[in-house]
Amino acid sequence: MRRLGLAFLILFLAPIGVSAGLYLAGDATRDWRGADRSSAGLLPPAASNRQAAIRVFAARTVRWRGIFATHCWIVVKEEGASTYERYDYTAWGGPIRVNGFPPDGRWFGRAPEIVLAVDGADAAAAIPRIKAAIANYRYRGTGDYQAWPGPNSNTFVANVMAAAPELGLRLPTTAIGKDYPADGRWLALTPSGTGFRLNLGGYGGFTAGWLEGIEVNVFGAVVGMEFRRPAINLPGLGRFGMSAG
Template sequence: MTLLRLFLWFFALAYLLPLAISAALYFNSGSGAGWRIADRSSAGLLPPAAAHRPALVRVFAAQTVRWRGIFATHCWIVFKPEGAAAYTRYDYTAWGEPIRMNGFEADGRWFGHAPETVFALDGAEAAAMIPALRDAIASYAWRERGDYRAWPGPNSNTFVAAVMGAVPGLGIVLPPTAIGKDYPWNGRWLRRTGSGTGFTLSLAGYAGLTLGWVEGIELNLLGAVAGLDLRRPAIKLPGLGRFGLPAQTLETPEAPHRAATG
């Protein structure tokens, strides 16, 4: 009974309380404009593509639409080869063809919600990464109509996790609010983490555990993630996200001090 009480206290403090706070913040802020007329304009996080010659890779995340925004974010990928005059954006959505290319502004607000930069890389390293990203997008398993499932996956965050996971040792850490990121996109319930510094156990996305030096400790219960990052001290809470140091800071000659905040 003592262990049960401890678990119930942990569940209440680490899961129910953060979600309750997130719900209160959501309802206090109002529901905003309906999704049909919500702002999807650029948030100004990217320079004009034609004026930025170096190759570029970004992962963005923004609070998702309607009540799901209480606990979930939507992630997407943007890249630009060196010298390209336009950005290419990829989302995985529930409507139309699941893999959507350039359906929205590269750094656009997600139905009214401004995105944050989860991962940023410019220059030669970004240029070397882009072919692997393209191959991963082209070979993504759940690409047919009807494959998308909001919970527990495969959804937009599963897609981003799979594509970025195609680059060995990259170590990108999606936000704890990226519901679906732990879905076993490669069919393996036990797999190495993206950084190669640990392992992820996922029970079809409904529950799981991640242990890694870069990813930290993450416990997934019904898709909600709570955890600790010891490498770059922070706590991760369902609905509220990460509190502490950013997950990773990437510095390049073209884009110094860009932070990955997942």
């Protein structure tokens, strides 16, 4: 029991404590209501490239929740289109929000990172399936959003993008809610289809897959180890290791 307690302290509580310290030492006092939501300059003008495009972005969530979690969203552009389409899942009104923010906009002041980038024929083939998954998403009604354990923004992205597993999306372990069982199944294939996931209603679980690696989920905090591109994942702090690209 002492060893388990020490492991929990080192792997779960200590990283969250470090993340909290970084948050407090940063710009934690910023007025999030007036925070910058402008483009972060991560996308070229849509009209400048005829190719189809898919992007998944992630950015730290608002206020103290950013200690633990990121918010993810989906951006698509069909071949020849002159505009991007952005899809978020939020707590405001009808939860599926379309083009509510700039495609690569800062999330209430937090600069996003690109989690997945696919262009050309692969994107063109996947976009219809992604849009169909959005249209048929189970939790699309007012009041369906639940920040924890889900369904939240990361549950939405994980389940929608599961319609195109060949794209190899791997959401960051700080995307709390990504493992919420939107289909109600406790035991299922991982989103990549390369392993299995045991899920205890989003409150805990265990994942093992070639793309996902090994992950242990305790109340949404995830510790993981990847083998395909060696790395470790820590609660609050995220990924450390080889490039995930």
